[in-house]
Amino acid sequence: xxxxxxxxxxxxxxxxxxxxxxxxxxxxxxxxxxxxxxxxxxxxxxxxxxxxxxxxxxxxxxxxxxxxxxxxxxxxxxxxxxxxxxxxxxxxxxxxxxxxxxxxxxxxxxxxxxxxxxxxxxxxxxxxxxxxxxxxxxxxxxxxxxxxxxxxxxxxxxxxxxxxxxxxxxxxxxxxxxx
Amino acid sequence: xxxxxxxxxxxxxxxxxxxxxxxxxxxxxxxxxxxxxxxxxxxxxxxxxxxxxxxxxxxxxxxxxxxx
Numbered sequence: 001x002x003x004x005x006x007x008x009x010x011x012x013x014x015x016x017x018x019x020x021x022x023x024x025x026x027x028x029x030x031x032x033x034x035x036x037x038x039x040x041x042x043x044x045x046x047x048x049x050x051x052x053x054x055x056x057x058x059x060x061x062x063x064x065x066x067x068x069x070x071x072x073x074x075x076x077x078x079x080x081x082x083x084x085x086x087x088x089x090x091x092x093x094x095x096x097x098x099x100x101x102x103x104x105x106x107x108x109x110x111x112x113x114x115x116x117x118x119x120x121x122x123x124x125x126x127x128x129x130x131x132x133x134x135x136x137x138x139x140x141x142x143x144x145x146x147x148x149x150x151x152x153x154x155x156x157x158x159x160x161x162x163x164x165x166x167x168x169x170x171x172x173x174x175x176x177x178x179x
Numbered sequence: 180x181x182x183x184x185x186x187x188x189x190x191x192x193x194x195x196x197x198x199x200x201x202x203x204x205x206x207x208x209x210x211x212x213x214x215x216x217x218x219x220x221x222x223x224x225x226x227x228x229x230x231x232x233x234x235x236x237x238x239x240x241x242x243x244x245x246x247x
Contacts, residue, residue, distance in 0.1 A: 015247065074193075
């Protein structure tokens with residue numbers, strides 16, 4: 001039995017199955033991160049000795065650099081998907097490779113940030129601020145790591161599908177990009 | 180919503196972030212006179228303009244791809 005709407009979108013919704021699935025997943029992620037950000041706000045307003053300004057030992061420039069890396073990786077990810085839509089597999093390989101490398105750069109910068117915190121004796125148990133800081137940024141780093149694993153599969157062995165079922169492969173890359 | 184539509188939302192948020200961070204950094208420079216904040220602020224504002232140009236270019240490139 002063939003499962004409907006695996007490749008072609010359903011007529012009334014305009015969506016294929018995996019796109020519904022990824023949006024449901026993203027909705028659950030919004031709730032997960034929403035709960036964590038709510039916890040952050042509640043912990044902050046309820047704390048009598050919150051850390052402010054330089055007391056946090058945060059490196060604004062490393063954080064800014066990582067934000068720029070994430071925005072750039074979003075661009076290369078979309079370009080990878082658009083390349084498949086435009087039937088340019090070679091460009092897909094280049095853009096997807098760049099996306100994976102940018103993910104790696106993000107993780108390296110994050111490692112430097114964490115290393116500096118540990119060097120200054122800041123651990124999750126050190127202060128409420130660091131507890132929520134490591135929870136939020138650590139979960140986000142895991143999210144990036146998951147994306148890197150999935151994208152590496154699309155770039156490597158998973159890309160064989162382009163020869164047998166190009167529309168489905170393009171859909172898969174779009175789902176990875178939405179993640 | 181397709182990756183195209185989501186990307187446009189993401190780029191719009193990035194433009195706001197770039198200008199917001201740029202203004203914050205330049206205001207901080209006014210208070211403290213730190214050259215790094217001046218450079219960071221200017222680069223961030225320039226990045227905001229670059230993202231606007233990019234958004235226009237990507238919309239042109241993907242004009243035949245659905246938003247769904």
